[in-house]
Amino acid sequence: MSPLDILLNSLLTLQAFAGTQNVSSLQKDEAWRVNVRIQGCDLDNGYLCGTMEALNVPLADTPVVTFWEGEFIDVRNYTFYTGKWEATPDDDIRHWSKFPSFSPLLSQVEADGGKSLDLSSYPFVFMRWKEQYFVNVGIDCGLTIAGFYYVCFSCSDGSITGFYYDPNSSPFQKLELKTTNERLAGFTFSSYQLQ
Amino acid sequence: MPTLAASNRPEDLAASLSEVVGVENGAALLKTLREVKNQIIGNKTKKLQYLHLGAVPKIVSVLASASSGTADGGDSVIIVQAAAALGSFACGVEDGARAVVEAGAVPHLVRLLSHPNGKVIDAGARSLRMIFQSKLAPKYDMLPEENMRFLLSLLNSENENATELAVRIIAHSCDKREEQNALCDARVLQRLLHLLEGSLSQRDASLASIVAIVKNNSEVARTFASIDNGKSLGALTELIHDRYPRTRYLACMCLIAIGEVSSFAHDLQTKTNLILVLAKLLEDSSEVGDDSPFALLDMIADKEELQVQIVAINVVEKFCNYLEKGSIPPRRLQGILLALAELCSKSEICRGQLISPQFLNVIVDALQHENAGVRIAACTCLKNISRSVKNLCAGRFSNESFIVPLVKLLNDPSTSVQDATLGAICNVSIDFTSKKAAIVKCGGLPLLVQISKSIDPSLRLKSVCALRNLMFIADGTLKEYIISELTISELTCLICDSEHLIQEQALALVSNFINGSIDLIELVFAEDGLIINAVMRQLRSNFATQVSIQGMFLLCNIAAGDESHKEAVLSYLIPLKSDEYAHLLIRFMQSKDKLLRTATVWCILNLTDPAGANSSDRVRRLQDGGIISQIKTMVNDPWLDCKFRVRKVLEQCMIPQSMRM
Numbered sequence: 001m002s003p004l005d006i007l008l009n010s011l012l013t014l015q016a017f018a019g020t021q022n023v024s025s026l027q028k029d030e031a032w033r034v035n036v037r038i039q040g041c042d043l044d045n046g047y048l049c050g051t052m053e054a055l056n057v058p059l060a061d062t063p064v065v066t067f068w069e070g071e072f073i074d075v076r077n078y079t080f081y082t083g084k085w086e087a088t089p090d091d092d093i094r095h096w097s098k099f100p101s102f103s104p105l106l107s108q109v110e111a112d113g114g115k116s117l118d119l120s121s122y123p124f125v126f127m128r129w130k131e132q133y134f135v136n137v138g139i140d141c142g143l144t145i146a147g148f149y150y151v152c153f154s155c156s157d158g159s160i161t162g163f164y165y166d167p168n169s170s171p172f173q174k175l176e177l178k179t180t181n182e183r184l185a186g187f188t189f190s191s192y193q194l195q
Numbered sequence: 196m197p198t199l200a201a202s203n204r205p206e207d208l209a210a211s212l213s214e215v216v217g218v219e220n221g222a223a224l225l226k227t228l229r230e231v232k233n234q235i236i237g238n239k240t241k242k243l244q245y246l247h248l249g250a251v252p253k254i255v256s257v258l259a260s261a262s263s264g265t266a267d268g269g270d271s272v273i274i275v276q277a278a279a280a281l282g283s284f285a286c287g288v289e290d291g292a293r294a295v296v297e298a299g300a301v302p303h304l305v306r307l308l309s310h311p312n313g314k315v316i317d318a319g320a321r322s323l324r325m326i327f328q329s330k331l332a333p334k335y336d337m338l339p340e341e342n343m344r345f346l347l348s349l350l351n352s353e354n355e356n357a358t359e360l361a362v363r364i365i366a367h368s369c370d371k372r373e374e375q376n377a378l379c380d381a382r383v384l385q386r387l388l389h390l391l392e393g394s395l396s397q398r399d400a401s402l403a404s405i406v407a408i409v410k411n412n413s414e415v416a417r418t419f420a421s422i423d424n425g426k427s428l429g430a431l432t433e434l435i436h437d438r439y440p441r442t443r444y445l446a447c448m449c450l451i452a453i454g455e456v457s458s459f460a461h462d463l464q465t466k467t468n469l470i471l472v473l474a475k476l477l478e479d480s481s482e483v484g485d486d487s488p489f490a491l492l493d494m495i496a497d498k499e500e501l502q503v504q505i506v507a508i509n510v511v512e513k514f515c516n517y518l519e520k521g522s523i524p525p526r527r528l529q530g531i532l533l534a535l536a537e538l539c540s541k542s543e544i545c546r547g548q549l550i551s552p553q554f555l556n557v558i559v560d561a562l563q564h565e566n567a568g569v570r571i572a573a574c575t576c577l578k579n580i581s582r583s584v585k586n587l588c589a590g591r592f593s594n595e596s597f598i599v600p601l602v603k604l605l606n607d608p609s610t611s612v613q614d615a616t617l618g619a620i621c622n623v624s625i626d627f628t629s630k631k632a633a634i635v636k637c638g639g640l641p642l643l644v645q646i647s648k649s650i651d652p653s654l655r656l657k658s659v660c661a662l663r664n665l666m667f668i669a670d671g672t673l674k675e676y677i678i679s680e681l682t683i684s685e686l687t688c689l690i691c692d693s694e695h696l697i698q699e700q701a702l703a704l705v706s707n708f709i710n711g712s713i714d715l716i717e718l719v720f721a722e723d724g725l726i727i728n729a730v731m732r733q734l735r736s737n738f739a740t741q742v743s744i745q746g747m748f749l750l751c752n753i754a755a756g757d758e759s760h761k762e763a764v765l766s767y768l769i770p771l772k773s774d775e776y777a778h779l780l781i782r783f784m785q786s787k788d789k790l791l792r793t794a795t796v797w798c799i800l801n802l803t804d805p806a807g808a809n810s811s812d813r814v815r816r817l818q819d820g821g822i823i824s825q826i827k828t829m830v831n832d833p834w835l836d837c838k839f840r841v842r843k844v845l846e847q848c849m850i851p852q853s854m855r856m
Binding site for chain 1: 578582584585587588589590618619621622625627657660663664667668700703706707709710711748751752754755756757761797800801804806807835836839842
């Protein structure tokens with residue numbers, strides 16, 4: 001049993017999340033409404049993917065949809081240290097430390113990158129999400145997907161928090177998501193099966 | 196006085212074979228046999244002509260008669276000619292080999308190997324050698340002591356034809372562990388290793404025999420690898436670079452067989468070399484070129500490390516370049532597509548390499564190929580490429596250029612092709628962009644619905660899975676169209692199908708249908724509750740856990756609807772006059788299966804949602820039914836997901852009535 005299985009079996013099955021992304025940490029009213037849908041998951045390889053829809057993006061006539069791929073910080077496939085996408089270990093620690101749920105892990109992560117941590121019963125799951133391409137607009141849409149998100153998922157309430165990292169964008173843009181019940185009075189499940 | 200010239204027409208010669216039997220006609224018979232033999236050598240058309248004229252059984256009769264005639268072994272010259280003719284019939288033409296075997300030639304030819312005349316022995320061995328090149332030759336039982344002794348005597352004979360015959364018999368007949376061990380104990384491997392230095396034909400036959408003896412037998416493989424302190428492996432490694440393609444291919448097969456069962460020839464570098472040699476052999480115009488992709492396929496099946504290596508050394512690119520040249524023999528094309536399919540089964544990088552328009556054109560052509568094996572391979576390849584969620588999300592599989600031929604294949608006369616087609620359609624039906632029109636626009640929906648009624652369980656299963664995937668996050672219009680084609684009564688039949696896997700898919704299909712819309716939930720209660728009654732029947736009577744899980748997720752989706760839906764679900768689960776279903780809920784929550792426990796708690800979570808007007812009443816009924824007591828025992832469920840949902844349910848149940856909406 002691991003939190004990753006929990007992700008897969010419940011909230012990944014629910015799939016749809018909605019919330020906001022604060023583009024500027026100073027001006028709350030600049031927040032974009034964001035919908036996220038988890039589309040696939042491969043726990044053995046610490047992989048997940050999905051789409052992200054930004055609704056009220058300035059300069060864009062329509063909602064902008066991007067496809068992203070994610071890495072579970074499972075300490076086996078991926079550690080807390082990113083080692084790519086222009087993120088230094090210091091950047092990693094600064095961003096992970098934004099999550100209160102990370103503080104009990106900090107010393108161990110600083111000691112060995114968190115390799116000796118047992119995250120199997122930890123009620124939070126850490127991830128990185130990296131946007132790969134624009135689904136419905138061209139790359140000349142005036143937006144960038146150069147950065148990536150540090151993400152934390154709470155197993156107990158299903159909320160997702162993230163911080164966007166791109167050396168060329170505003171720092172610490174915060175992503176806050178909750179599961180959506182769409183227009184229903186409860187949680188619903190839909191699923192596909194690949195052959 | 197002039198005489199009529201003897202006729203050389205096959206019809207006359209075949210006829211005269213019956214007429215001239217008998218020692219008194221020896222000269223004429225000899226002449227006829229020699230003429231027939233000369234005509235058929237290297238001439239497939241003539242061989243087939245004589246086969247139709249029934250020449251083979253006649254020649255076998257001649258052989259039998261001539262070899263049993265006298266104490267000194269009969270008429271040697273006639274025996275030699277008859278044996279040579281039979282060998283020639285069997286050489287390179289499967290129908291010929293079949294005719295020779297069916298006419299009972301083999302026992303007569305084997306007897307010749309004990310003949311006092313060396314020329315007869317040689318003719319017999321040569322003829323049998325050709326017969327044992329064919330898969331149709333009879334298996335030789337080498338386990339009886341006498342038979343093994345005879346086989347070894349042939350193998351160690353000074354006569355090259357006899358030796359090669361023994362090697363071919365081993366390659367053809369050795370397929371049991373006892374046989375492999377017996378041959379190994381008799382030091383046959385050492386002899387075969389020695390024969391690798393012989394003629395080309397002997398060498399190739401020896402390589403094939405080594406494969407047969409070491410295959411799936413680690414003990415024997417270890418023995419082989421240790422011969423002459425490992426020189427055996429060195430010899431094979433050299434032969435994978437031999438100038439003859441068939442030798443290279445067979446040497447690869449030996450090393451693959453040894454590497455499969457032992458640590459020898461198991462290192463990545465050796466395997467990489469084998470992959471490169473096999474990939475290069477693909478370009479050989481002979482049968483070797485057809486066989487090499489299948490050898491590669493066997494080598495890489497389920498071996499992720501090797502698959503990654505193949506991608507790293509650009510073999511996929513080589514395959515694609517070769518395929519784009521076109522005009523590829525069907526068996527070779529099938530082999531390459533299957534090897535690529537295997538590579539795409541897990542590797543996202545490989546899928547990415549095959550998503551190019553050029554390669555998809557190759558697939559489109561292969562889907563329409565006249566050879567069923569190629570069509571199946573193309574579907575398998577497409578199925579595995581379309582396992583890429585990344586490319587599905589980008590809508591790369593909505594291209595009508597291959598959806599159209601794919602949909603056409605749903606009508607293929609071959610069930611195997613239909614089955615493979617459905618595998619691909621299942622995956623390409625998952626279109627995250629909600630533009631599912633491609634399959635529907637190309638007329639796929641009625642065909643899928645039709646196949647969902649097939650008597651073949653595999654076809655039924657895959658078609659229902661495809662419909663479930665089409666239904667996944669589809670828009671309301673498409674959902675309703677699918678149901679109108681499928682009909683509620685047929686859907687109910689699928690929920691009650693005799694196969695558990697089909698029941699599971701059908702329940703997931705309904706879950707997908709009602710997900711996200713209160714209006715669509717009404718479907719499960721339509722036509723006097725056909726669907727909901729079927730679901731409840733399955734939950735009550737079915738002991739297949741996966742079916743119960745899907746059933747509970749379906750009830751959970753219904754319970755996410757309005758008050759009437761929640762009430763309906765509760766009344767089905769806890770009827771006023773019976774505690775039968777309450778026991779069902781308790782049984783599910785006490786299940787060892789964590790997902791079944793979790794699905795059940797999710798459903799109760801929706802039923803106890805405090806926003807509902809009747810939620811406090813539902814909580815009371817759940818309490819009365821003993822459900823809440825059961826849930827309280829699960830607050831420390833070992834499955835975290837279940838534990839969190841349980842706590843949420845209890846939290847909702849604690850809300851006082853005054854604070855509910």
